[in-house]
Amino acid sequence: MVKDLGQYATRELMNEGYEVIAIIDNHVEMRGKKIEEVSVVGPEKIRYGLDNESTDLILTVMNSKSVFEVLEQVEDIGFKNIGILKPRAGKYGLRILPDSDEIKGEIIWYVKNRKKTQIIPRLEINLIDNCNLNCVGCTHFSSIYGTESILPYAQYEEELRQIRKVGKLVRLRLLGGEPFMVPMLEQYIRAARQIFPETDIEVVTNGLLIEHLDRKLLKVMKDCKVSIVITPYKPTMYIKEKIIERYDRALELVKELVKICDVCHIYDNSGSEPFRILKKRKEEIYFDECPDWYLEDIKALTGIDNMIKRKLN
Numbered sequence: 001m002v003k004d005l006g007q008y009a010t011r012e013l014m015n016e017g018y019e020v021i022a023i024i025d026n027h028v029e030m031r032g033k034k035i036e037e038v039s040v041v042g043p044e045k046i047r048y049g050l051d052n053e054s055t056d057l058i059l060t061v062m063n064s065k066s067v068f069e070v071l072e073q074v075e076d077i078g079f080k081n082i083g084i085l086k087p088r089a090g091k092y093g094l095r096i097l098p099d100s101d102e103i104k105g106e107i108i109w110y111v112k113n114r115k116k117t118q119i120i121p122r123l124e125i126n127l128i129d130n131c132n133l134n135c136v137g138c139t140h141f142s143s144i145y146g147t148e149s150i151l152p153y154a155q156y157e158e159e160l161r162q163i164r165k166v167g168k169l170v171r172l173r174l175l176g177g178e179p180f181m182v183p184m185l186e187q188y189i190r191a192a193r194q195i196f197p198e199t200d201i202e203v204v205t206n207g208l209l210i211e212h213l214d215r216k217l218l219k220v221m222k223d224c225k226v227s228i229v230i231t232p233y234k235p236t237m238y239i240k241e242k243i244i245e246r247y248d249r250a251l252e253l254v255k256e257l258v259k260i261c262d263v264c265h266i267y268d269n270s271g272s273e274p275f276r277i278l279k280k281r282k283e284e285i286y287f288d289e290c291p292d293w294y295l296e297d298i299k300a301l302t303g304i305d306n307m308i309k310r311k312l313n
């Protein structure tokens, strides 16, 4: 996951050949700084200093609650297009393609060719009130509900269709209780994707049932591009921290491995196709970049500074 969605978007757009004119930030301490060699300016600068008629504005707001606040500052300025970057773009290092459609491009357009559409920044739906945990202070009051507390599918689908009529939804979160306790969850997921083809959809879980999930459900989630968000509860935090610790240790060992191997190839297997980021043959060392692995990331992973850029895929 990227730490700074704005920086990620800037770098990605530049990599895709777009000119990034300025980065607008409401934080006064950021003014005058540069990110990826692009100046950070305040909102007043775009009002008076840029050619807004021919410039697109892309909002990179992680906190959905701030979307309207930011839109209020910019919507009367006269941009031809104003888009909201889906949070998943930064989370998964996806390509950002403003000229593509909203599904592929990872941007939901609030203003397109000066035409405004109603936007809903975020919607959360409790699919079930019951949970497999019994946390003290659960704000969803899950402990007082039974397993029958499932949102009926017909009602769910109807409500989604009604909401669709209001406008475009940036982010949909399917919650509980524990949503993985819902039988036929795949049906709920398919409906969400069909009704909101462009939306960033997440299932929010405590994570404990993931290892028992049916592969069919996982495949539906993958096909529907629905992500899993694990909320940090005590029982899951321990497991999660252990996995992260082992992962970090394994990454540290990569440096040692590359040093002693005469021939070494490193792939990123997180996408649909493996992507080779490093190729070493004795003294010749080549690298290739993708949105998850830029030169500085590959240097940090391998501990090697003197690599040559080459197409390895």
Ligand code: SF4
Pocket (backbone or CB within 6 Å): 131, 132, 133, 134, 135, 137, 138, 139, 140, 141, 142, 143, 176, 177, 178, 206, 233
């Ligand atoms: S995991 Fe979440 S929903 Fe379940 S009891 Fe705990 S706080 Fe409530």
